[in-house]
Amino acid sequence: MAAQSWLHIPTDSHFSLSNIPFGIITTPDSQVPHPAVAIGTYALDLAVFTENNGFSGLPEFQAHLSVFSQETLNAFAALGQTVHRAVRRYLQSVLTEGSPHAALLQSNSGLRQKVLFPLGDIHNHLPMQIGDYTDFYAGKHHAVNVGTLFRDPKIALQPNYTHLPVGYHGRASSVVVTGTPLVRPSGQILDNPAADPKVPIFSPSRRLDIELELAAFVCKCNKLGAPVPITDAHEAIFGIVLMNDWSARDIQAWEYVPLGPFGSKNFQTTISPWVILADAMAPFMAKGLENESSLLPYLQEKKVDNMYDLELQVNLTSKQSNTKCKGAIQQTITKTTSRNLVWSFPQMLTHHTVTGCPMHVGDLLGSGTISGLDASERGSLLEQTSGGKVSMKLNGGEERKFLEDGDTITMTGWCGESGALVGFGDCTGTILPAVSL
Structure with missing residues (x-):
C-alpha cells in the first residue's frame, strides 16, 4: 500500500507523494520567482520552508540552503542526483502521515499556512534558465x-x-x-x-x-x-x-x-x-x-x-x-x-x-x-x-x-x-x- 499524506491529496492528482516535482513560482506573498514543489492541490513554497528551518531534519543539505532562494532551479540541479534524491525523499517524509518528519508541518498550522499555497493562487514560471x-x-x-x-x-x-x-x-x-x-x-x-x-x-x-x-x-x-x-x-x-x-x-x-x-x-x-x-x-x-x-x-x-x-x-x-x-x-x-x-x-x-x-x-x-x-x-x-x-x-x-x-x-x-x-x-x-x- 502506498504511503499516505496527512495533507488531503485527490486520488487523481498528478502530484501525489510518489511525485514531488520541482518548479518556480510566485505567490500572493512574494512576487519574486522562487522554488517550490507541487503536492496534491498545493504548492509547497521552498523559499519560505527553508527560511523557517524546514530542512533542519536534513543535516547534509545545510550547506546548500541558498539554492532555494534562487529564481531558477539551476543551482539546485547542479548539486547532482544524489542531493536531488535526498531532498525529494526528505520532503516526502515531511508530508507523510506518521513519518519521522511529519510533525514539522502537520502540527505547526502557522508554518503550514505560510508554506502551502493552493495551485490556483500561484503563478508558474520557467523552471530553469535554458542556455541551449x-x-x-x-x-x-x-x-x-x-x-x-x-x-x-x-x-x-x-x-x-x-x-x-x-x-x-x-x-x-x-x-x-x-x-x-x-x-x-x-x-x-x-x-x-x-x-x-x-x-x-x-x-x-x-x-x-x-x-x-x-x-x-x-x-x-x-x-x-x-x-x-x-x-x-x-x-x-x-x-x-x-x-x-x-x-x-x-x-x-x-x-x-x-x-x-x-x-x-x-x-x-x-x-x-x-x-x-x-x-x-x-x-x-x-x-x-x-x-x-x-x-x-x-x-x-x-x-x-x-x-x-x-x-x-x-x-x-x-x-x-x-x-x-x-x-x-x-x-x-x-x-x-x-x-x-x-x-x-x-x-x-x-x-x-x-x-x-x-x-x-x-x-x-x-x-x-x-x-x-x-x-x-x-x-x-x-x-x-x-x-x-x-x-x-x-x-x-x-x-x-x-x-x-x-x-x-x-x-x-x-x-x-x-x-x-x-x-x-x-x-x-x-x-x-x-x-x-
Whole structure:
C-alpha cells in the first residue's frame, strides 16, 4: 500500500507523494520567482520552508540552503542526483502521515499556512534558465509517418535514423511555460506549391501544428572536448517535462532545404511547469521501440528498460466550444505512450557530446514527436490529417486540418496508479491571431 499524506491529496492528482516535482513560482506573498514543489492541490513554497528551518531534519543539505532562494532551479540541479534524491525523499517524509518528519508541518498550522499555497493562487514560471535547446527526432513512428508523406514509403527513414539520434539546434529564447499564449507566426510560404517557378508570398502560417514531446533538463556540465560516456549520461539528467514544439508546416516546407527548420520552429516551444525528477521516474521505466540496427559501442546502454513509461494525451479546445458549446470544453485528439521512442535521453546526451560539445546545467533536450501506430496515437496534426489532405472531425460539427485562431491545446502525461500518480499537470497554449506587418 502506498504511503499516505496527512495533507488531503485527490486520488487523481498528478502530484501525489510518489511525485514531488520541482518548479518556480510566485505567490500572493512574494512576487519574486522562487522554488517550490507541487503536492496534491498545493504548492509547497521552498523559499519560505527553508527560511523557517524546514530542512533542519536534513543535516547534509545545510550547506546548500541558498539554492532555494534562487529564481531558477539551476543551482539546485547542479548539486547532482544524489542531493536531488535526498531532498525529494526528505520532503516526502515531511508530508507523510506518521513519518519521522511529519510533525514539522502537520502540527505547526502557522508554518503550514505560510508554506502551502493552493495551485490556483500561484503563478508558474520557467523552471530553469535554458542556455541551449536541442530537439531530437526519437519518435520512430512519427519519423516513418512523416517520411511516408513526402517520400517513397520504402525510404521513409533515412539510412542514419537507426544508427544515431537525429537532432537539430532549437531556439532557447522562445521556450515558454504553460499558459503562455501563442501568436500565430508569419513567414514565407508557397501559395501554390505545384506552380513553376516556385515564388513565395508573405503570410501568416496556414498550417500551424503541434508536436507532442517529452524534454529533459541537463544537470551536469562537461568540458569542451570531453564527451559524456553512456555509462555516465543518466546521472546528467535532472528531470523531465512535457513539451509542445509548435510548428508552422508551410513555412517549414519552403525553408528547410538544405539546412533544416529555422523560422518554422523558432517562434515558440511550450513546456509544463513542474520538473519530474529522475528519481521519481526510476520505478517507471520500460523497453522502448526495437532498434533493428546494431549500435556502435558508445551508444549501447546496459539497461534494457531505458524509456519512461508514461501515458500521454492531447486535448483540443476550439474557440467555438469555448464560447458556444457549454460542457463541451475539451476533445481528446491523441492518446499515446512514451514507449514509442527509439532513443533514450542518455543516448541523446552521449551522442550530443561525442564530438566534444559542452553541455551546461539547464540545457534542454527534446525527444521529438511521440506517435503510436494507430491514427488516434499520432502526436501531430500533420500525421492525423495526412499532410492536410483529410480533415479531423471535432465535436459540434467542426473540422480541422491545422490549428485555427482561438484553439487551445492541452497536453498531459502521467504514470503510476490512482492515488500514487506521477504526472506533469498541463502543458497548455492558446492561439492568438498573427501580428499585422
